[in-house]
Amino acid sequence: MKEKNILVGLDIGTTKVCTIVGTRASESDLEIIGIGTHPSHGLKKGSVVNIDKTVSSIQASLEEAKLMAGVNILQATIGIAGSHIYSFNSSGVVAIKGKEITADDVERVIEAAKAVVIPSDRQILHVIPREFRVDNTRGIKNPIGMCGVRLEAHVHVVTGSISLIQNLVKCVEQTGVSAENIVLQPIASSESVLSNEEKDMGVMLVDIGGGTTDIAVWKDGSLIHSQIIPVGGNHFTNDLAVALKVPHAEAERIKINHGCVLQESVNQSAHITVKGIAGTRPREVAINYIAKVLGARAEELFDIVKTIIADKEFEQDITGGIVLTGGGALIKSLPELGEYIIGKPTKIGYPAPFGGMTNIMQNPKFSTVMGLLIESGRHKPIEVGKEESVQVDLIGKLSDSLKSVFKEIF
Numbered sequence: 374m375k376e377k378n379i380l381v382g383l384d385i386g387t388t389k390v391c392t393i394v395g396t397r398a399s400e401s402d403l404e405i406i407g408i409g410t411h412p413s414h415g416l417k418k419g420s421v422v423n424i425d426k427t428v429s430s431i432q433a434s435l436e437e438a439k440l441m442a443g444v445n446i447l448q449a450t451i452g453i454a455g456s457h458i459y460s461f462n463s464s465g466v467v468a469i470k471g472k473e474i475t476a477d478d479v480e481r482v483i484e485a486a487k488a489v490v491i492p493s494d495r496q497i498l499h500v501i502p503r504e505f506r507v508d509n510t511r512g513i514k515n516p517i518g519m520c521g522v523r524l525e526a527h528v529h530v531v532t533g534s535i536s537l538i539q540n541l542v543k544c545v546e547q548t549g550v551s552a553e554n555i556v557l558q559p560i561a562s563s564e565s566v567l568s569n570e571e572k573d574m575g576v577m578l579v580d581i582g583g584g585t586t587d588i589a590v591w592k593d594g595s596l597i598h599s600q601i602i603p604v605g606g607n608h609f610t611n612d613l614a615v616a617l618k619v620p621h622a623e624a625e626r627i628k629i630n631h632g633c634v635l636q637e638s639v640n641q642s643a644h645i646t647v648k649g650i651a652g653t654r655p656r657e658v659a660i661n662y663i664a665k666v667l668g669a670r671a672e673e674l675f676d677i678v679k680t681i682i683a684d685k686e687f688e689q690d691i692t693g694g695i696v697l698t699g700g701g702a703l704i705k706s707l708p709e710l711g712e713y714i715i716g717k718p719t720k721i722g723y724p725a726p727f728g729g730m731t732n733i734m735q736n737p738k739f740s741t742v743m744g745l746l747i748e749s750g751r752h753k754p755i756e757v758g759k760e761e762s763v764q765v766d767l768i769g770k771l772s773d774s775l776k777s778v779f780k781e782i783f
């Protein structure tokens with residue numbers, strides 16, 4: 374079996390675990406050769422609550438992908454989310470040592486920007502440069518080679534709970550796969566869904582998953598904010614199950630097949646037959662009522678998004694509007710309602726296609742895993758005649774993710 378130039382994205386979501394295996398002959402020539410999806414058990418709101426169930430869900434998804442790709446999986450780039458994730462903006466200043474700015478000066482200034490006090494139970498996942506300032510010149514993306522005496526870095530720092538990150542890594546490593554990089558899920562989704570133009574113009578990505586909605590705000594090509602909201606597609610399903618007094622599986626079926634969030638856009642006289650809870654007879658329910666229940670939850674979600682935009686003063690920044698992705702974005706009329714509540718152009722974002730079996734991956738629920746595959750490629754140079762190593766420690770992984778950010782920018 375040949376494992377050279379094999380890239381693996383592993384998205385451990387609240388509703389599904391998805392693995393994609395890609396291979397590439399050159400930096401730009403990525404092809405999907407294996408896909409494995411399995412229902413996820415053992416996570417709640419993006420965090421592991423049951424190790425055994427999570428491990429077996431990951432195992433099942435890996436097996437399926439391995440079988441299809443015909444390769445062994447040794448390493449994977451994994452995504453992380455959950456309400457333990459906290460991010461903030463920070464800055465640092467250093468004096469420039471020589472005549473012009475070197476990579477070493479940039480490293481020092483990033484270290485200075487990182488040197489903020491974070492609680493001892495949290496670790497830094499990403500430090501993403503937003504802009505550099507050299508003396509009085511602002512908005513610099515790559516200061517290397519410039520002259521000056523004072524270098525300032527403005528960065529976006531993403532932190533997470535050490536124990537919850539370790540729980541996720543432990544689950545992956547129990548399947549015999551090492552977690553080569555850990556990437557914040559909305560950063561991964563942004564990679565596959567947003568164009569560079571959108572990131573430059575200013576855009577907010579809203580990834581509506583099962584347990585959480587993950588937000589990433591981009592401006593001038595850099596990430597300026599990320600946040601995890603503990604409301605996702607499962608809340609829509611639960612609301613339907615309670616309102617219609619039907620089992621959870623039936624509520625999920627109704628949401629997917631008949632769900633809509635705008636009462637005005639459904640047939641006002643249409644009804645569907647729903648299965649009641651065990652022992653009760655099937656009933657007729659107005660489609661209009663289903664839209665009312667789902668619409669109330671969608672309004673709540675968009676109100677939260679609107680509040681974030683107002684609190685963080687993103688109103689002028691996100692001229693490119695809102696891009697909804699994740700499986701939860703598929704409920705009918707969500708973009709229309711979002712546009713009405715938030716007052717910004719809103720659309721559904723699909724993962725950008727590349728070679729291989731991309732057609733079946735053209736679904737918003739695969740945005741994160743497709744982004745993880747892209748991230749995996751960024752972190753790994755094309756190998757020529759060398760076999761993959763199996764063990765990478767956690768600290769190594771985090772510094773790798775820092776290196777990749779530099780590569781991306783410079």
Ligand SMILES: Nc1ncnc2c1ncn2[C@@H]1O[C@H](COP(=O)(O)OP(=O)(O)OP(=O)(O)O)[C@@H](O)[C@H]1O
Nearest residue numbers: 386387388389582583584585606607700701703738
């Ligand atoms: N066609 C559809 N219409 C409406 N909702 C859908 C559809 N397909 C999937 N969903 C909903 O999308 C949600 C799952 O989305 P996704 O697969 O992106 O989540 P996840 O990655 O497993 O979870 P998370 O990102 O929160 O950890 C579920 O609530 C599911 O009901």
Ligand SMILES: [Mg+2]
Nearest residue numbers: 386582583741
């Ligand atoms: Mg997800």
